[in-house]
Amino acid sequence: MQLRFIERETPIQLRPEVYSTDYSELFEVSFYELATFTSFWVMGEDLYNNFANLGEKARMFINFSIDHRPYKFLGELKETRMEGNNHLTLVEQIAPIEPVSNRLHAREEIRLAAKVYKLAQEILRGGLPLKAPPKAEYLCEVFDISISGVCLVANELFDSTGESLYLLEFTLGEQDYFLLPAKLVRRGKCPQTTLFNYDYGFDFIFAHKPEEKYRLSDAIFRSKLNRL
Numbered sequence: 001m002q003l004r005f006i007e008r009e010t011p012i013q014l015r016p017e018v019y020s021t022d023y024s025e026l027f028e029v030s031f032y033e034l035a036t037f038t039s040f041w042v043m044g045e046d047l048y049n050n051f052a053n054l055g056e057k058a059r060m061f062i063n064f065s066i067d068h069r070p071y072k073f074l075g076e077l078k079e080t081r082m083e084g085n086n087h088l089t090l091v092e093q094i095a096p097i098e099p100v101s102n103r104l105h106a107r108e109e110i111r112l113a114a115k116v117y118k119l120a121q122e123i124l125r126g127g128l129p130l131k132a133p134p135k136a137e138y139l140c141e142v143f144d145i146s147i148s149g150v151c152l153v154a155n156e157l158f159d160s161t162g163e164s165l166y167l168l169e170f171t172l173g174e175q176d177y178f179l180l181p182a183k184l185v186r187r188g189k190c191p192q193t194t195l196f197n198y199d200y201g202f203d204f205i206f207a208h209k210p211e212e213k214y215r216l217s218d219a220i221f222r223s224k225l226n227r228l
Contacts, residue, residue, distance in 0.1 A: 003040055003093055006031045006062065012042055013061040014075075031062075032088060039078065039092040041096040048080055048087035057225070060091070061100065074224075107144035107151070110223055114140045114152055114170040119181055121163050130179055130208070132169050141196070142170060147217045148201060149203045150182070153196035158184070168202065173226065176219035182203040 010031040015074045029044030060075050074095035081088050115136035140154040150168065164184040171177045186201030 003038065003063070003097070004034060006104045008033065010062060014047060015059045015061070020142075029089070035090055039090060040092055042045070042087045043086050043088055045087045047089050054078060054080070057094070057221075058091075071097050072100050073097040107146045107149075108224055109144045109219055110141045110142060110172070110220070112170055112172065114142050114150075114168060116140055116152065116154075116158070117167040117169070118159070119163075119165040119167045121165060130167060130181065132167065132179055134206075136169070136181070140200075143193075143199065145220060147183070147204070147213055147220065149185075149201060152202065153190055153193060153198070154200065155197045156199060157198060158187070160187075165205075166202065168204075171217075172219040172223050176215070176222075178216060178219075180210070180216075181208065 008031060012029050012031055014027045014029060027044060027047045029042040030048050031172035032041040032043040034040045054077050056077050058075055058077065060073055062073075064071060064073050073093055075091040076094050077089055078092050079090040081090075115132070116138040117133050118137055138154055138156050138158060140152040143151040143153045143176065145151070152168075166184060167179060168181055168182050169179050182204050184200060185203050186199075188199045188201075190196045190199040204213075204216075
């Protein structure tokens with residue numbers, strides 16, 4: 001789907017990609033006109049006033065009247081200008097437009113190695129520091145990830161007895177190391193790839209250290225930019 005199909009005054013939601021405080025900051029703008037094949041002007045005073053630093057990246061959400069489905073893409077803010085009383089911001093499309101997943105947080109396909117350890121409920125309940133055991137119980141690969149959860153693929157069948165709590169260890173990029181508790185919510189026969197026998201869906205648990213959620217969000221975003 002190309003940007004030239006967007007009708008004038010189509011509402012667009014824009015969310016900053018750097019979450020320094022929380023996720024509440026949303027701007028609603030209107031599609032104004034194409035500048036080039038991959039860049040266009042949007043109209044909105046909030047966007048014009050709040051994104052003073054040109055070059056910032058933003059996730060944009062559009063509802064097309066064609067099928068009433070939400071779509072998203074990654075854009076970069078390039079220029080601002082006034083045209084009469086209209087506050088205009090030039091956005092350059094730097095990632096394809098794609099349908100928004102039904103998930104609360106869309107998964108990004110990022111492949112990397114991961115280690116998995118069983119985790120006792122009392123450790124989380126007691127607020128004890130989390131430490132990786134000397135030896136991983138399972139060696140896996142991350143298939144996709146978001147700030148809410150992750151899909152792991154493996155050739156080993158995880159032990160289903162006892163509690164479904166695990167400790168996941170992985171590194172995003174060169175230096176973003178994570179050791180996160182998670183709950184196993186799904187098991188499958190890995191329809192995504194023939195290289196592994198099983199796939200496992202996990203929901204991250206951030207109650208012990210809420211700031212890790214924002215650090216993970218930033219790390220996922222940096223990893224995505226590095227692959228563009």
